[in-house]
Amino acid sequence: MSATTFLVQCLNAVQYGLLLFLVASGLTLIFGAMNIINLAHGSFYMVGAYMAYALAPFVGQYLGGGFFTTLLVGLLLSIALGYALEWAFFSLLYEREHLQQVLMTYGLILIFEELRSLLVGDDVHGVAAPDWLAGTIPLGSLMTYPVYRLFISAVCLLVALAMYLVLARTRLGMAVRAGSVDREMAQALGVDINFLYRVVFAAGVALAVLAGMIAAPVSSVYPGMGSQVLIICFVVVVIGGIGSVRGAFVAALLVGFVDTFGKVFFQEAAGVLVYLMMAAILLWKPEGLFRQG
Amino acid sequence: MTMPNFARAGAAVVIAVAVLAMLPLFAGKYEVDLFAKILVLAIFALSLELLVGQTGLVSFGHAAFFGLGAYTTALLLQEPDPRSFWLVLLAAMGAAGLYALPVAALSLRTRGVYFIMVTLAFAQLVYYVFHDTKIAKGSDGIYLTGVPQFSLAGWVPFDVTRSLPFYYTALGALCAVYALLALLQRSRFGRALAGIRVNEQRMRAAGFATYPYKIAAFVIAAMLAGLAGFLKATKDGYVNPEMLAWHESGAVLLMIILGGLGRLRGAVLGAFAFVLLQEFFKNDAVFGEFAKRWQLLLGFTIIGCVLLLPNGLIGLPARLHRRGARDG
Numbered sequence: 001m002s003a004t005t006f007l008v009q010c011l012n013a014v015q016y017g018l019l020l021f022l023v024a025s026g027l028t029l030i031f032g033a034m035n036i037i038n039l040a041h042g043s044f045y046m047v048g049a050y051m052a053y054a055l056a057p058f059v060g061q062y063l064g065g066g067f068f069t070t071l072l073v074g075l076l077l078s079i080a081l082g083y084a085l086e087w088a089f090f091s092l093l094y095e096r097e098h099l100q101q102v103l104m105t106y107g108l109i110l111i112f113e114e115l116r117s118l119l120v121g122d123d124v125h126g127v128a129a130p131d132w133l134a135g136t137i138p139l140g141s142l143m144t145y146p147v148y149r150l151f152i153s154a155v156c157l158l159v160a161l162a163m164y165l166v167l168a169r170t171r172l173g174m175a176v177r178a179g180s181v182d183r184e185m186a187q188a189l190g191v192d193i194n195f196l197y198r199v200v201f202a203a204g205v206a207l208a209v210l211a212g213m214i215a216a217p218v219s220s221v222y223p224g225m226g227s228q229v230l231i232i233c234f235v236v237v238v239i240g241g242i243g244s245v246r247g248a249f250v251a252a253l254l255v256g257f258v259d260t261f262g263k264v265f266f267q268e269a270a271g272v273l274v275y276l277m278m279a280a281i282l283l284w285k286p287e288g289l290f291r292q293g
Numbered sequence: 294m295t296m297p298n299f300a301r302a303g304a305a306v307v308i309a310v311a312v313l314a315m316l317p318l319f320a321g322k323y324e325v326d327l328f329a330k331i332l333v334l335a336i337f338a339l340s341l342e343l344l345v346g347q348t349g350l351v352s353f354g355h356a357a358f359f360g361l362g363a364y365t366t367a368l369l370l371q372e373p374d375p376r377s378f379w380l381v382l383l384a385a386m387g388a389a390g391l392y393a394l395p396v397a398a399l400s401l402r403t404r405g406v407y408f409i410m411v412t413l414a415f416a417q418l419v420y421y422v423f424h425d426t427k428i429a430k431g432s433d434g435i436y437l438t439g440v441p442q443f444s445l446a447g448w449v450p451f452d453v454t455r456s457l458p459f460y461y462t463a464l465g466a467l468c469a470v471y472a473l474l475a476l477l478q479r480s481r482f483g484r485a486l487a488g489i490r491v492n493e494q495r496m497r498a499a500g501f502a503t504y505p506y507k508i509a510a511f512v513i514a515a516m517l518a519g520l521a522g523f524l525k526a527t528k529d530g531y532v533n534p535e536m537l538a539w540h541e542s543g544a545v546l547l548m549i550i551l552g553g554l555g556r557l558r559g560a561v562l563g564a565f566a567f568v569l570l571q572e573f574f575k576n577d578a579v580f581g582e583f584a585k586r587w588q589l590l591l592g593f594t595i596i597g598c599v600l601l602l603p604n605g606l607i608g609l610p611a612r613l614h615r616r617g618a619r620d621g
Contacts, residue, residue: 037406039543092600098406099351103550104599106543110592118586231413231539238410271421275414279399282411286403 004140009260015149017256018156022211023229024236024248025163026204032243033180033200036090037098039105042230043112044205048074048212049221050116053125067130074213075206082205086198113223122223129217152214159210163245176200180243235278241288250289313464317457325460327572332463333524335564336470338548340517342560343474345549347483348510349490353409353542354416358389358515360537362522364423367435367532375442378453382523389519390512392419397511401504416542424534434533441527459528466524470517474557486510551598553605562606570594
């Protein structure tokens with residue numbers, strides 16, 4: 001393997017890992033702060049990708065178009081969706097057992113898949129990257145690398161940084177952390193836990209939708225894309241330690257590298273490697289790498 | 294209502310078996326095949342109930358053992374001449390149990406959500422082995438060339454792959470598994486598992502080494518899942534990697550939650566409810582054009598069940614009873 005191919009694979013691994021982080025961070029926040037197992041999280045990723053496809057014509061017609069306008073509209077819609085879902089369904093689940101949450105969010109997956117099929121159909125769609133990101137940059141003398149993939153990595157890093165700042169430096173972040181450690185105590189000290197949950201949930205949905213929207217030009221848009229990303233995100237969350245955003249970051253990059261290089265070196269066993277790694281890590285640290293509290 | 298509880302439960306089981314045994318008298322081939330499919334899934338669900346409902350260990354990788362049983366059956370029946378039903382059955386259950394042993398030993402070191410994920414990991418491992426390698430034709434799946442020949446001391450009463458004999462074989466297997474698990478539940482071993490579910494610390498303090506008990510439960514559950522996989526492969530004559538996929542593990546988990554955890558009846562009821570609800574919503578005589586959108590209705594029904602029936606379908610009579618008492 002030449003140095004340039006190695007570099008290309010590294011960039012791919014980082015891009016894949018960071019994208020996984022974006023989806024998994026929402027999952028781990030909801031899991032850690034609200035103690036909810038949300039199987040429907042993959043559906044939000046799918047919703048995002050389909051938004052990138054379906055919103056573009058509307059935005060083009062009424063708002064003058066533009067990639068960032070579409071992103072913004074999608075994000076606003078996703079926050080509203082998250083808020084509404086928390087109010088309608090998830091707020092009923094806080095006192096229930098994990099298994100009932102699993103059952104209910106499975107029901108939600110079915111509903112999302114069917115609504116997607118009703119509204120947009122079952123075809124596979126491509127989404128074009130915006131013109132100014134569609135080019136490639138040369139790497140060495142022979143290879144090139146698409147700018148859009150670098151853009152994905154950059155967006156993910158920015159979001160990761162923003163999340164770190166919000167969680168570590170703001171009052172809201174402090175409330176989220178307090179709520180995840182001890183719900184009753186945080187409530188007793190005056191944190192409005194219901195409002196907090198609604199915000200966390202909406203943020204989690206928005207993160208998954210954002211990931212889906214920016215991933216759409218690379219991965220194309222297809223039915224079932226949600227369930228594919230869901231399981232790998234659970235792997236990330238568990239390796240990192242439930243509730244730990246930092247853990248999810250490290251675990252997502254680990255999974256990105258193992259998966260990308262696994263596909264290069266052992267094509268046949270590539271699928272197994274990530275799960276082998278997870279089993280090994282959990283046997284070494286049964287609560288993940290960065291379990292808090 | 295002076296009948297003791299266990300007698301009432303026993304009567305319900307006897308009536309259910311009698312109805313199922315008479316079903317082929319008044320149902321067509323389609324219904325018999327559908328119910329045969331449900332009977333196999335009910336065995337699969339019962340095997341998981343031993344882990345989740347009785348022992349409190351939530352496995353999200355149970356399809357691995359179902360699929361291993363099915364693949365073992367398929368790989369043993371690649372020659373046209375028939376092999377002994379019992380031999381293939383034993384091999385299928387053995388393969389599932391053999392894989393379950395190291396999986397149990399390793400994954401039982403973790404608990405809670407982490408246990409869920411480690412069992413998933415070990416199941417995905419098997420999935421990718423069958424999906425990506427050429428051991429059994431990869432993602433295309435593999436057909437059974439031969440058939441398992443059902444014989445009792447040299448006497449071959451019927452061809453087990455045909456619709457009706459298969460139905461009764463599956464019904465017999467379900468009754469046997471149910472009886473076995475019911476006996477297990479009442480044994481010292483079953484009591485120990487219940488103790489582990491309720492409070493493992495206390496069991497340890499009382500002098501039970503809980504780890505071997507949990508491993509034993511896991512291996513027994515895996516072997517019973519292997520039995521269900523063997524039946525499934527025999528019925529379909531075809532096996533593919535989707536039988537090992539996490540969707541399958543998820544579906545069987547849903548069945549037992551839907552039915553109601555903690556009771557063997559719940560698992561069987563859940564399997565029936567899950568498949569029959571699917572069939573019902575897919576029925577275009579009832580829903581017309583909307584039948585194509587059956588997932589929507591199934592999704593809302595599942596959510597309704599979670600909200601209204603926290604103890605699953607098995608808790609429905611008690612809930613109605615309570616409501617009646619309150620209103621009356």
